[in-house]
Amino acid sequence: MAQHDLIDDLIDISKGLGSLRDPISGLTDTLLGEAPEAPTWNPADYKERPRANTIPCLVCRHETSACTACMDVCPVDAIDIEDGSIEIGNACRKCGLCVAACPTEAFVSPKLQPKKLYEEISRAALAHETAYITCTRALRRIPRENEVVIACVGAVPVEVWFSVLTEFSNVSVYLPLDICNACKTVTGENQLADYIATAEEWAGTGLGLEVDPARLTCKKRREFERKEFMDDIVRTTGLAVSRLNPAAAAVASVSQRLQAHANRISDLERTLSNACGVTTEKRRRILLQRRQLLLSALQLVPERAESVQVKRPVCDFARCTMCGECVSACPVHACDLVAAGRFSVEPTYCVGCGLCTEVCPTQALSLHDFDGADLVVPDPEAEAREAAVARAHQDAQRIKEEVRGKISSALDFVERLAD
Numbered sequence: 001m002a003q004h005d006l007i008d009d010l011i012d013i014s015k016g017l018g019s020l021r022d023p024i025s026g027l028t029d030t031l032l033g034e035a036p037e038a039p040t041w042n043p044a045d046y047k048e049r050p051r052a053n054t055i056p057c058l059v060c061r062h063e064t065s066a067c068t069a070c071m072d073v074c075p076v077d078a079i080d081i082e083d084g085s086i087e088i089g090n091a092c093r094k095c096g097l098c099v100a101a102c103p104t105e106a107f108v109s110p111k112l113q114p115k116k117l118y119e120e121i122s123r124a125a126l127a128h129e130t131a132y133i134t135c136t137r138a139l140r141r142i143p144r145e146n147e148v149v150i151a152c153v154g155a156v157p158v159e160v161w162f163s164v165l166t167e168f169s170n171v172s173v174y175l176p177l178d179i180c181n182a183c184k185t186v187t188g189e190n191q192l193a194d195y196i197a198t199a200e201e202w203a204g205t206g207l208g209l210e211v212d213p214a215r216l217t218c219k220k221r222r223e224f225e226r227k228e229f230m231d232d233i234v235r236t237t238g239l240a241v242s243r244l245n246p247a248a249a250a251v252a253s254v255s256q257r258l259q260a261h262a263n264r265i266s267d268l269e270r271t272l273s274n275a276c277g278v279t280t281e282k283r284r285r286i287l288l289q290r291r292q293l294l295l296s297a298l299q300l301v302p303e304r305a306e307s308v309q310v311k312r313p314v315c316d317f318a319r320c321t322m323c324g325e326c327v328s329a330c331p332v333h334a335c336d337l338v339a340a341g342r343f344s345v346e347p348t349y350c351v352g353c354g355l356c357t358e359v360c361p362t363q364a365l366s367l368h369d370f371d372g373a374d375l376v377v378p379d380p381e382a383e384a385r386e387a388a389v390a391r392a393h394q395d396a397q398r399i400k401e402e403v404r405g406k407i408s409s410a411l412d413f414v415e416r417l418a419d
Contacts, residue, residue: 172208
């Protein structure tokens, strides 16, 4: 535990004085009938009907596709795909399960964007001792700062869980016992269990579970309280804080952590774009948000790559006619015909949807399981830094040997003079 210092004393004092600040104003507002209205709990604020994008939809791209992921998971059969269009009926419960189930992210919901979900969870985890992910039926009240509320916890994709598990050990799911049994979103519990189990297997660690509402806490982490305190000083006084100040160091560490993930994804996209972001037909490959999260997490824990299981097409070149149907059908342009028309697939972009295997007229392609070894993207900048450190170490060793040699020569010279 970090040592309690003056900054922490000041924070404790400010908390105690908080209730004494301007005590008359609250009474005045009440007497004049001008007291601000307390926010009210409305589950609809955390739900929205997803929008459908036919371009990446496998069924819309090719009539041979047998994908029914969205329809299988919809608890009220509100989704219909026909004649190249997706219809979401009025029966939609706005649970968002289809958003997480679609392998090509053809269903869009701003509240459930994978990167947005990750950022909300990570911010809660960075600022508090425990962060909770829960649903509207479980909470039934205005969420606190460390509670991330969505329509159904089953709408959190496995890649989001994996990313969270690789970085944070203080995240829990809050679902009271039997809360899912009476829920009309009957498919959510199975999807939740599958996604969390897979993420835990990939990450090699478990996710917390809280079932007792009385045990929910909302306590900020000490370093984040220091961050807020120092930010308030800078904002109200305009004083610059020295970087050497211990409190300022805590501020920097939290701020850097909040930005590190976005920076890693940007670096990943740039690295992949330069290395393999365009096919031989000049089609730009598409890196889906869930794949971005997976690749980013694997950069942090490359040793877990062997535990990550993904599907990827394999070609029987004896059957391949190089017709190019697979290349045309691929929703993320991961497939390509290279050299003399030889089939290839870029593993970092491929999401294993299997459409290429379904459209191949000669059944030359088939899906196979692979581990995530090919998904660990090397960081050229990090490698350059490591190489620079190695060179500096070698130079230091060389200089040390040269100095030793000169000292030895000088000592020999002194001994000869003495003789």
